[in-house]
Amino acid sequence: MNINEETKNVIEKSISEVEEDTGKEMAPPVPNSIHRSSSRPQLDLTGAAIQGNFEERDPTILLPNQSDDISHLALDIGGSLIKLVYFSRHEDRLVNDKRKKSMKERFGVSNGNRRSFPILGGRLHFVKFETAKINECLEFIHSKQLHRGDNDNAVIKATGGGAYKFADLFKEKLGVSIEKEDEMDCLVAGANFLLKAIRHEAFTHKEGHKEFVQIDHNDLYPYLLVNIGSGVSMIKVDGDGKFQRVSGTNVGGGTYWGLGRLLTKCKSFDELLELSQRGDNSSVDMLVGDIYGGLDYSKIGLSASTIASSFGKAISENKEIEDYRPEDISLSLLRMISYNIGQISYLTALQLGIKRIFFGGFFIRGHAYTMDTISFAIQFWSKGGAQAMFLRHEGFLGALGAFMSYEKHGLDDLMVHQLVERFPMGAPYTGGKIHGPPLGDLNEKASICDSIPHLCICVAYEIISWMEKFVRKGTTKITAPVPMASPRTTGLGGFEAPSSKGDTLRSDESNLNVGVLHLVPSLEVFPLLADPKTYEPNTIDLAEPNELQYWFTVLSEHLPDLVDKAVASEGGTDDARRRGDAFARAFSAHLARLMEEPAAYGKLGLANLLELREECLREFNFFDAYSTIKQRENEASLAVLPDLLMELDSMSEETRLLTLIEGVLAANIFDWGSRACVDLYHKGTIIEIYRMSRKKMQRPWRVDNFDAFKERMGFGDHKPPRHKRALLFVDNAGADVVLGMLPLARELLRRGTEVVLVANSLPALNDVTAMELPEIVAEAAKHCDILRGAAEAGGLLMDAMISIADSPREKSSTTPLMVVENGCGSPCIDLRQVSSDLAALARDADLVILEGMGRSLHTNFNARFVCDSLKLAMVKNQRLAEKLIKGNIYDCVCRYEPAS
Numbered sequence: 001m002n003i004n005e006e007t008k009n010v011i012e013k014s015i016s017e018v019e020e021d022t023g024k025e026m027a028p029p030v031p032n033s034i035h036r037s038s039s040r041p042q043l044d045l046t047g048a049a050i051q052g053n054f055e056e057r058d059p060t061i062l063l064p065n066q067s068d069d070i071s072h073l074a075l076d077i078g079g080s081l082i083k084l085v086y087f088s089r090h091e092d093r094l095v096n097d098k099r100k101k102s103m104k105e106r107f108g109v110s111n112g113n114r115r116s117f118p119i120l121g122g123r124l125h126f127v128k129f130e131t132a133k134i135n136e137c138l139e140f141i142h143s144k145q146l147h148r149g150d151n152d153n154a155v156i157k158a159t160g161g162g163a164y165k166f167a168d169l170f171k172e173k174l175g176v177s178i179e180k181e182d183e184m185d186c187l188v189a190g191a192n193f194l195l196k197a198i199r200h201e202a203f204t205h206k207e208g209h210k211e212f213v214q215i216d217h218n219d220l221y222p223y224l225l226v227n228i229g230s231g232v233s234m235i236k237v238d239g240d241g242k243f244q245r246v247s248g249t250n251v252g253g254g255t256y257w258g259l260g261r262l263l264t265k266c267k268s269f270d271e272l273l274e275l276s277q278r279g280d281n282s283s284v285d286m287l288v289g290d291i292y293g294g295l296d297y298s299k300i301g302l303s304a305s306t307i308a309s310s311f312g313k314a315i316s317e318n319k320e321i322e323d324y325r326p327e328d329i330s331l332s333l334l335r336m337i338s339y340n341i342g343q344i345s346y347l348t349a350l351q352l353g354i355k356r357i358f359f360g361g362f363f364i365r366g367h368a369y370t371m372d373t374i375s376f377a378i379q380f381w382s383k384g385g386a387q388a389m390f391l392r393h394e395g396f397l398g399a400l401g402a403f404m405s406y407e408k409h410g411l412d413d414l415m416v417h418q419l420v421e422r423f424p425m426g427a428p429y430t431g432g433k434i435h436g437p438p439l440g441d442l443n444e445k446a447s448i449c450d451s452i453p454h455l456c457i458c459v460a461y462e463i464i465s466w467m468e469k470f471v472r473k474g475t476t477k478i479t480a481p482v483p484m485a486s487p488r489t490t491g492l493g494g495f496e497a498p499s500s501k502g503d504t505l506r507s508d509e510s511n512l513n514v515g516v517l518h519l520v521p522s523l524e525v526f527p528l529l530a531d532p533k534t535y536e537p538n539t540i541d542l543a544e545p546n547e548l549q550y551w552f553t554v555l556s557e558h559l560p561d562l563v564d565k566a567v568a569s570e571g572g573t574d575d576a577r578r579r580g581d582a583f584a585r586a587f588s589a590h591l592a593r594l595m596e597e598p599a600a601y602g603k604l605g606l607a608n609l610l611e612l613r614e615e616c617l618r619e620f621n622f623f624d625a626y627s628t629i630k631q632r633e634n635e636a637s638l639a640v641l642p643d644l645l646m647e648l649d650s651m652s653e654e655t656r657l658l659t660l661i662e663g664v665l666a667a668n669i670f671d672w673g674s675r676a677c678v679d680l681y682h683k684g685t686i687i688e689i690y691r692m693s694r695k696k697m698q699r700p701w702r703v704d705n706f707d708a709f710k711e712r713m714g715f716g717d718h719k720p721p722r723h724k725r726a727l728l729f730v731d732n733a734g735a736d737v738v739l740g741m742l743p744l745a746r747e748l749l750r751r752g753t754e755v756v757l758v759a760n761s762l763p764a765l766n767d768v769t770a771m772e773l774p775e776i777v778a779e780a781a782k783h784c785d786i787l788r789g790a791a792e793a794g795g796l797l798m799d800a801m802i803s804i805a806d807s808p809r810e811k812s813s814t815t816p817l818m819v820v821e822n823g824c825g826s827p828c829i830d831l832r833q834v835s836s837d838l839a840a841l842a843r844d845a846d847l848v849i850l851e852g853m854g855r856s857l858h859t860n861f862n863a864r865f866v867c868d869s870l871k872l873a874m875v876k877n878q879r880l881a882e883k884l885i886k887g888n889i890y891d892c893v894c895r896y897e898p899a900s
């Protein structure tokens, strides 16, 4: 035997071993541990230096020798699909660099207290190709340069049989070596990572209904991972790298597909599954009712529709295979196998005393009915004591695990709050679909990135290729993932017609609704939350169908107006119009997808919907749709601010406090996200509307704890100490921040309370951003010594000081006014994921003021803090007013809660 033959034998043996691994009989359990082999160095730390102020917390570290193209790529090459997981950090860097630059150019400011940009953030992408089209996969890797290592001997981690089969092809086409990783090691590593790092990764699926399960990270192990491939492996997982294959069955996905093919002549697994959607297994299966003359066998608790014997009818009748409908056969097979797997899994878990069972593997592939059937089996056999759980990224467990096997990928330590999942249209959001060759005319487009050319070629490719396709699609319908039909009920027995059958089976390309995972190491849990574990940002539960329908309608109706604003913000050019149109279609497709399956992208709350809209705008390169409006309103408000401050200064302290709170509530009317308010704006100037709104301010407000707040501010018998530091979560630009929140901030400063203005990192509707605030404060400071001194003390006026340095000062306050970005770009805020700068400033704060509907009503209305908190908002939506406060549109909320 020559070497090649020998190698071939080894390879073939390995492939069959891998295949058997998932299906072969139970070998005595052998504890495994993940082998971490090193391949290429991931970070070049040579010459690393701290940038800027050494005393900052978490200062930015410059890695001058680090290639920006660094990408981790790992593959799971299965028989039918190639799953690819890769990491990129190009685009974030580009955006951040741009922002940094523009901030410096525009304001020349940098706030000594904040580090605005993450160190090694990036994105984890999940992509999928058909194994038969491996060349497309190779092209994709090549076009994105994902195979480029730092040295000539680049190595890619891969698992699955194809890691052996296609190793030579990868070497030949990409010049890279495949380093094989054990499939089971990878499965477990992938599952462990997902269960710990993704908040709503696991879900139950019963009678067509998906429900996300919050897994307590400290109570994750042991669990049973049932991987249903061709065969079935049952793995007891006790920790990272600690697992045993405890059981298995040779009746698995291969059995369904193999027998199904023989019996139905189906050409593919998906076709077989699709057939089952239209099946009625009672013509094939022997039911209890068939034996008991249509009656239940109630004595032992079996309904007439219970399957007594799968395929049992085929023995008693004089029929041939042609006499059975392929649909019925497929369904009967699917049930037989799913129930069997469910039963063995449960018994295994019972024997080992394991509470949780997670199912994965290609047999499941997001198929609702399969999940329902397995769930039913677990519920049935455990008498409701146990439940089956599934994983959103289950198709990518192996690839993720292979990815995790790289040394120094840095993901081990990532925490749930550092990951944000997004669902871009242009990226391969369902995997395996949207990949075409790079555009020919890259050069002209690449000019947008001239400043950092080597960094930008890939970015340009990414932006342009899908965007062009999207825009070119013109009137063609944009294909959001094909939804399942709405579920029907199974009935008590659970053996009735499938509940999750639909007319259309989601194709494999679209059933994995996994987005791009953004890794933002600088995000943290807001430290002042009273109970982060039970904290739920969303107030309104969109699981209620009426609620969902309502908000979808609101967002759809707002779309044309939003597109107009977005297009205008980009100069109304043809290109902007085309992008605007594409954005509208993309966002509508998202809405349609979510309407069909609200849990498609994970647990859905109103905050997620509002954020999805902003993200979608950004994806189509609309960075700040309301920029002109914001500027106009800032100017108008700043013009009247001196008069307002004078008026306030003429009041007694007690009256002033009330007037200030009234002012905040009144000015919150300037909200371009509210349909009712936008209609109002046609009826008067900014100042007229502001005056009208202030005149209407009458206590008691619908929620009114003002007296308690006033007392805490020292106007009662008891004189509590002043607050040390207040965090003011500001909302809209214009009057809202200038005439509402700034005067309130000034009052707190005047009393010796430090103030941190907390604003969005990225634009969202007409919300003011952290980047815009210093300029606004500088303008305001021109007319107010308190603000000026405080802003100076907070390091806000580095640039602006030059222009106001000559004006006379009365007294200089050393109580600082600071600005910090909150880490998000949405009208709402999820306090589990805020910027580390905000978290750092929060640690010394003893008062939190949340302002606006998005931040204090849609989200955080029920949030409790370890310090005093004040939630201030005008309700600008009739339905929300009725639902939340049993009131009416334009009612106000002043909710004060002392530290809990």
Ligand SMILES: CC(C)(COP(=O)(O)O)[C@@H](O)C(=O)NCCC(=O)O
Binding pocket: 554, 610, 668, 670, 671, 672, 673, 674, 675, 676, 731, 732, 765, 827, 851, 852, 853, 854, 855, 858, 873, 876, 877, 878
């Ligand atoms: C998007 C908003 C949360 C912004 O409100 P804000 O936080 O600025 O007070 C709000 O305008 C909203 O809920 N709008 C949609 C409902 C409507 O048009 O009535």
Ligand SMILES: [Mn+2]
Binding pocket: 671, 673, 731, 732, 765, 766, 767, 827, 852, 854
């Ligand atoms: Mn707002």
